[in-house]
Amino acid sequence: MRKDTKHSTPTGHTKSVKAITVTPDRQRVISASDDCTLNLWDLTSGALQLTLMGHKSGVTAVTVTPDGQRLLSGSEDGTLRLWDLATGITISTLLGHTGEITAIAVMADGQQAISASDSTLKFWDLYSGILLRTLSTHITSVNAVTIAADSQWVLLGCNDGTVKVWNLTNNDSQIYTFSGHTKSVTALALAVDGQTGLSGAEDGIIKLWDLMSCTELKTLTGHTDLINALILTPDRQRAISTSNDNALKVWDLESGQVITTFIGESALRCCSIAQDNVTIVAGEESGRVHFLRLESA
Template sequence: MKLTGLKSIDNAHDDSVWAATWIPATDSRPSLLLTGSLDETVRLWRSEELVLRGTNTGHSHGVVSVSAHPSGAIAASASLDSFIRVFDVDSNSTIATLEAPPSEVWQIQFDPKGTTLAVAGGGSASIKLWDTSSWELIATLSIPCPEGAKPADKTSSKKFVLSVAWSPDGRRIACGSMDGTISIFDVAHAKFLHHLEGHFMPIRSLVYSPVDSRVLFSASDDAHVQMYDAEGKSLVAAMLGHTSWVLSVDVSPEGAAIATASSDWTLRLWDLSMRAAVQTMSNHTDHVWAVAFRPPGGTSERAGRLASVSEDRSISLYDCAGR
């Protein structure tokens, strides 16, 4: 795979852009790019030309995470105001507003079937699960301390939860904490399974391989990108290339490559067969906060696309060409 820059939009938001995801195509429209910013807004962009399609307002502080329902009909945003706003993509109308205590709303992600929204619970050291039909809280998955932890280490601040990811079969949830540990849960039984270790600084982003529910990728402030066998509790590969915090990781739809974003101002493409960075893109002039591969689907859409967003308020779009 090779990335080719297609288009960049400066001043896409009025402040830093911290979050990005793709809204899947529907029968009536192609996919859309969804971005969230410290300017308190969420914006929707046409996926081929990065033309602004709409702006969703209502948050009173910066937006730190966005997620799209697999149907493409609804999306959600999480903010430093401790609210999650759920809205209809086409009408831009609010469907639900979910409230949490301060510092308990960070990354959010819909499950693969769209029945549950998972919320990284921040200071509560937990993942909150919300039912998407009733928008009621249905479960709290709390993170236990690792076995053998010293009493001084058993504090909730150490387990401040920043990131969350669903496995593609919906059976597992992973979350990443400030202390560098990853926690794996059995969703059906609301049961903690085990920790994954290997990082020693905050884990900003997690993503499962779309082709193998055992494979999990992580991005950390320790500048490493790691690949785990999440079921076997083993570290498969530790990949180093960035020179500063790795803020986001996403995996290509066919599972052959990952893209990462960093505070070193670069985006890197990694070939998983080589387990090495094969390309570095330097479109941005500040921290690159998020990268997102466009999911397959949509009959009128061209080949693969990747988007990145930055502290410099810009959005960049790339073509992902196969070998």
């Protein structure tokens, strides 16, 4: 059994924190907010190091390239910005979407990225800033995107309650659809080996999938409102979820039971975990960023 304790809750954002991520070197945390800024935090101390300004609308998505040198962010106004993490300077602004960016992901080689807005996916060359191609999913709006480590598969969480799997190496063809949710799919997570996935929905339900056999393994119940973010640990033994019910939950996937719960003062919109599998950061509707740590009971 394990428990979590709040490490610190620094202030820095004035509006809701929509997305959060930890750099690969486990040194920094980047939070993205409706206040149009991104904040860089020291993971150990929780100290605010730098604020990135440039977006004209709320920042809805953020990710770091595998080499830890660049940051990609997406905004409500449909723009993406690529930043130099060492200097905090914008490298390029990527234009092409007309609606809010709902999800972004960087491929394993760090050279290309995918962004989602409405029912389209756009593929970008991060070095040139050029739009490579647009994929129309011909489905309802895409709320969440995650890419397998080999960059061959992409999972889409859709408004119609389905999780769709696309093969990016076979003419961008849709391979199969998971139909288990009755409400809009709002969050996704994928194991490092690409064999196991998690999906969370508007009704607070989380499902664990075996992507190789296309079967549902478990349904996790405990949240009472929309799931905002999901994490699957590399060993596939635990999952972490945040919800509009103000809760962050850590799950044991073998039993399907909650190990521990952290309650914020408002909706917890996003979360990320460092590669030590112990340090968790979560962003709140209030603008707070929580630094949490899993400790043995």
